[in-house]
Amino acid sequence: MKRILLQYVGLFLVGLLFQSTVVPYLQIGRWKPDLLLVVVVFIGVQRGPVWGSTAGFVIGLIGDLLSAQLVGSGALVKSVAGYLAGRLSPLFDVRSQFLFTLLLVSFVHDLGYFFLLTLGQAVSLNRIVFVFTIPNVFYTVVVGMLVYFLLRGWISNEPV
Amino acid sequence: MRFHFLLPIFRKPHYLLLVYVGLSFFLMSLNPPAELRGIRMGVLALVEFWSGIQESLTRRQVSRKELEALKEENFRLQLSNQRLREVLLENIRLHRLLNLSRELDVAYVSARVIGLGTERDVQSIILNVGSRDGVGKNMPVVNADGLVGKVIAVTPGQAVVQILLDHNSLVSARLQQSRELGIVSWDGSPWLRLQYIPKSVAVSVGEPVVTSGLSNIYPPGLKIGVVVKVSEDRRGFFKNIRVKPAVDFNRLEEVFVIVGEKKTPAEKAAS
Numbered sequence: 333m334k335r336i337l338l339q340y341v342g343l344f345l346v347g348l349l350f351q352s353t354v355v356p357y358l359q360i361g362r363w364k365p366d367l368l369l370v371v372v373v374f375i376g377v378q379r380g381p382v383w384g385s386t387a388g389f390v391i392g393l394i395g396d397l398l399s400a401q402l403v404g405s406g407a408l409v410k411s412v413a414g415y416l417a418g419r420l421s422p423l424f425d426v427r428s429q430f431l432f433t434l435l436l437v438s439f440v441h442d443l444g445y446f447f448l449l450t451l452g453q454a455v456s457l458n459r460i461v462f463v464f465t466i467p468n469v470f471y472t473v474v475v476g477m478l479v480y481f482l483l484r485g486w487i488s489n490e491p492v
Numbered sequence: 493m494r495f496h497f498l499l500p501i502f503r504k505p506h507y508l509l510l511v512y513v514g515l516s517f518f519l520m521s522l523n524p525p526a527e528l529r530g531i532r533m534g535v536l537a538l539v540e541f542w543s544g545i546q547e548s549l550t551r552r553q554v555s556r557k558e559l560e561a562l563k564e565e566n567f568r569l570q571l572s573n574q575r576l577r578e579v580l581l582e583n584i585r586l587h588r589l590l591n592l593s594r595e596l597d598v599a600y601v602s603a604r605v606i607g608l609g610t611e612r613d614v615q616s617i618i619l620n621v622g623s624r625d626g627v628g629k630n631m632p633v634v635n636a637d638g639l640v641g642k643v644i645a646v647t648p649g650q651a652v653v654q655i656l657l658d659h660n661s662l663v664s665a666r667l668q669q670s671r672e673l674g675i676v677s678w679d680g681s682p683w684l685r686l687q688y689i690p691k692s693v694a695v696s697v698g699e700p701v702v703t704s705g706l707s708n709i710y711p712p713g714l715k716i717g718v719v720v721k722v723s724e725d726r727r728g729f730f731k732n733i734r735v736k737p738a739v740d741f742n743r744l745e746e747v748f749v750i751v752g753e754k755k756t757p758a759e760k761a762a763s
């Protein structure tokens with residue numbers, strides 16, 4: 333278990349490094365992929381909702397502390413995302429499991445995230461969904477699938 | 493052992509999620525909590541340190557690239573500046589020539605010096621004009637400073653000019669103030685020599701020497717130079733006078749070949 337935990341910590345650190353160094357260059361307008369969400373979904377898919385929500389909470393909280401955003405907002409949406417990843421992934425075929433889980437979870441995550449971000453501002457739900465959320469979800473899914481194909485062989489999914 | 497009461501939460505994922513959601517809302521309600529502020533400051537300090545390293549590395553790369561680009565730009569501008577300076581100097585010279593052409597009451601052909609003569613015995617220059625342009629043998633050549641020499645050979649496209657600094661060059665000259673006549677020649681020294689000025693004539697340093705107009709080649713009044721040294725030989729009848737040429741023969745570029753008297757409009761119409 334310790335080894336698996338270390339693997340996930342390593343995965344998180346690599347994700348954090350790329351998120352802070354590479355992703356800013358990938359940003360198109362207001363849309364950018366969320367590699368930390370990809371890590372949370374990855375853990376949730378492999379380990380289930382307990383690990384997923386815990387990883388989401390911890391990673392989200394660290395993300396909040398590293399950024400200037402409201403502390404707890406990232407923890408909230410990412411813990412939900414990790415839980416959903418663990419819950420939804422068994423519904424899909426193994427080969428397309430990660431893709432569909434990431435797609436659905438990203439949608440919920442980004443919707444919640446942008447909703448919290450624009451809370452108290454005069455931004456319509458349509459705008460949140462179609463302008464902020466959906467393009468960002470597709471961007472995260474595209475980058476997330478690339479990351480997934482690179483990482484799936486390296487991270488062990490043996491039972492804890 | 494003391495945390496055994498928490499195990500049911502970990503067994504039921506939705507309870508655990510509720511705990512996380514509750515914790516998240518709690519943190520949001522406290523925002524920014526005093527306890528978290530210290531941690532956040534620490535984390536931000538680390539991030540700032542890391543960003544500083546990244547930024548300094550990037551800046552060094554950028555500044556190296558910028559330096560190379562600026563060096564190239566500097567070189568290009570220097571070349572351009574040199575070219576512009578050449579154009580400016582040429583403009584000044586041509587302007588002076590233009591003024592001279594207005595002053596000269598003669599017909600002339602403007603020419604450019606394209607080389608030095610190859611004759612062993614004659615100090616000469618080569619011009620880019622020839623018989624095709626109306627240039628002929630023994631025509632005088634001047635520039636804005638004064639007399640350069642005379643044409644000694646012509647081809648259809650080029651002319652060879654014997655300059656004043658030649659052993660065979662002889663020019664009938666006159667001291668501008670005393671109007672005394674003499675002959676200007678060159679004996680290999682840095683200055684020209686003005687011969688046959690009697691000892692009785694008062695000659696002062698700085699006095700201009702011009703063409704006399706008595707020869708068939710040079711029109712009167714063309715500046716040859718100025719007197720720089722006057723001495724007397726006990727045994728001779730004449731003064732030894734040295735004349736500094738008005739023309740700098742090392743910097744000759746544009747000149748005029750005087751091809752004849754200027755024609756009046758009536759003469760032009762007749763021809």
